[in-house]
């Protein structure tokens with residue numbers, strides 16, 4: 001394997017705030033590391049356990065612990081100047097190939113495996129990104145969707 005310098009830029013933050021399955025959180029954490037992003041997750045035993053188990057990376061990962069309220073944290077990020085991007089299949093969403101790399105602090109919301117992103121969080125989004133699909137499935141696995149978007153917003157593809 002190639003050795004490389006790496007540093008988390010702390011301007012791109014994946015926020016799988018509603019993702020339930022540990023395997024998906026572990027996959028997203030690896031993608032975050034690969035693209036120089038951080039991850040924001042609720043400070044609960046479920047997320048702590050999932051990241052501890054799913055973290056296959058050496059050293060410390062850049063994790064922001066969200067507490068007590070997810071919506072409160074999102075509003076606070078916005079107040080501090082972050083752009084809130086929801087990754088979701090919605091009417092009027094921007095197709096991912098048209099999205100530009102993030103130049104300023106950007107929070108990338110990812111939804112629950114069954115329920116998606118709750119409506120009250122979607123309302124806070126400055127932009128919704130959709131990954132075009134032509135197959136028979138109605139949606140992608142959330143870790144796949146998040147990884148594609150993070151690579152794009154990191155400017156790596």
Ligand SMILES: C[S@@+](CC[C@H](N)C(=O)[O-])C[C@H]1O[C@@H](n2cnc3c(N)ncnc32)[C@H](O)[C@@H]1O
Pocket residue numbers: 087088089109110111112113114115116117129130131132133138139140141142143145146
């Ligand atoms: C399995 S999907 C949720 C599907 C859920 N049944 C729904 O209707 O919202 C889980 C998450 O993955 C992301 N996702 C999956 N496919 C996507 C796509 N094609 N475009 C944008 N986001 C997608 C979204 O964040 C979504 O909330």
